[in-house]
């Protein structure tokens with residue numbers, strides 16, 4: 351086990367290059383199993399979720415070769431195999447093997463997913479989708495058994511615009527007989543990225559990125575080469591870190607459109623934001639306005655930036671309100687920030703944040719973004735060392751975090767716990 355040590359108080363300066371998106375990569379890897387030949391993905395993030403997913407694909411018989419930020423997946427020898435336990439429990443996105451294997455083999459047995467457990471995260475909409483496509487789904491000892499004699503296209507109205515359910519249904523429906531229409535589909539950029547890969551593999555998909563997605567099933571899908579979109583959540587976290595430390599940072603290899611909700615909030619706080627074609631410069635200011643933030647589905651403010659944003663709002667003058675309308679109890683970072691001297695109260699789905707100075711403490715990352723929130727907070731603490739344990743959560747989603755922060759001038763290192 352390792353812990354992260356941060357001596358804060360230094361404004362971040364320089365350029366950080368953002369890697370491919372976690373939430374795309376861990377959907378694109380299982381999507382590759384629908385092909386008959388090799389799929390090559392570029393701009394692959396170097397994060398633990400990707401490493402675990404690659405091993406899962408190998409367990410299923412895929413040949414996986416990885417070099418730098420490229421991965422080659424040859425699924426031609428893939429076998430239909432139950433995966434009730436083991437690595438599937440370490441990931442949230444292992445649920446995509448349900449849709450992908452169902453599409454390829456007409457059956458899948460996958461343990462209930464792991465990942466960040468900041469609150470109960472049901473997958474009833476995924477199951478509803480598989481059933482609508484003609485599958486029989488049973489839950490036996492914590493694993494879902496999904497079987498279909500013949501997958502048939504269907505109209506599916508999602509009760510909630512779920513990212514995972516939208517992608518899972520797209521995966522299975524790509525190999526179904528006939529046309530599937532998903533209504534109230536999620537619109538996150540990662541869904542468009544998955545649709546782009548599936549289309550390059552031979553699927554017929556229209557409307558990804560809107561609330562209605564139409565998928566015409568095809569009999570065969572082939573390999574291709576695809577570059578993963580850049581990680582808007584990693585990019586947003588560095589933008590927040592730059593603002594919190596009153597630094598001047600160019601966040602490079604980003605799609606500025608994907609970050610508009612954050613950019614608008616930072617500007618409202620008084621942060622200077624300069625947008626370029628593929629990069630964003632953040633110039634911090636000595637004092638910030640308190641603001642109200644509502645985390646919503648895309649294109650609203652992302653729930654995955656809600657925790658790091660909480661830390662930034664402790665640097666503002668006055669009271670900010672931050673409400674999460676996607677995950678109403680995603681506040682595991684709050685008790686830890688309180689240990690660092692933050693004045694935050696949670697009422698229902700809202701955190702009420704009073705601006706003020708933080709101090710160093712021994713804190714624990716309760717999940718991936720709660721960990722990112724602690725890193726933001728620690729970077730603001732003048733000269734004192736904050737110790738963050740449970741770094742393995744942060745490693746799920748931040749590519750070369752220590753290296754990047756050091757390049758920006760931060761005093762950060764890892765130690766054995």
Ligand SMILES: CC(=O)N[C@H]1[C@@H](OP(=O)(O)OP(=O)(O)OC[C@H]2O[C@@H](n3ccc(=O)[nH]c3=O)[C@H](O)[C@@H]2O)O[C@H](CO)[C@@H](O)[C@@H]1O
Pocket residue numbers: 373376442443470471472473474475476477510511512513514515536653654676677
């Ligand atoms: C691997 C991945 O891409 N993870 C992201 C994905 O998670 P994930 O795909 O799990 O999140 P969803 O979009 O499915 O969840 C959104 C909301 O819908 C609810 N819901 C979801 C599915 C379902 O079957 N029933 C149901 O009620 C959830 O409890 C939540 O309140 O989107 C979340 C919301 O942007 C992000 O925080 C995660 O980083």
Ligand SMILES: C=C(OP(=O)(O)O)C(=O)O
Pocket residue numbers: 372373441442443464465466654718719747
């Ligand atoms: C919640 C997240 O990830 P996951 O859904 O993979 O647990 C996240 O990326 O913030």
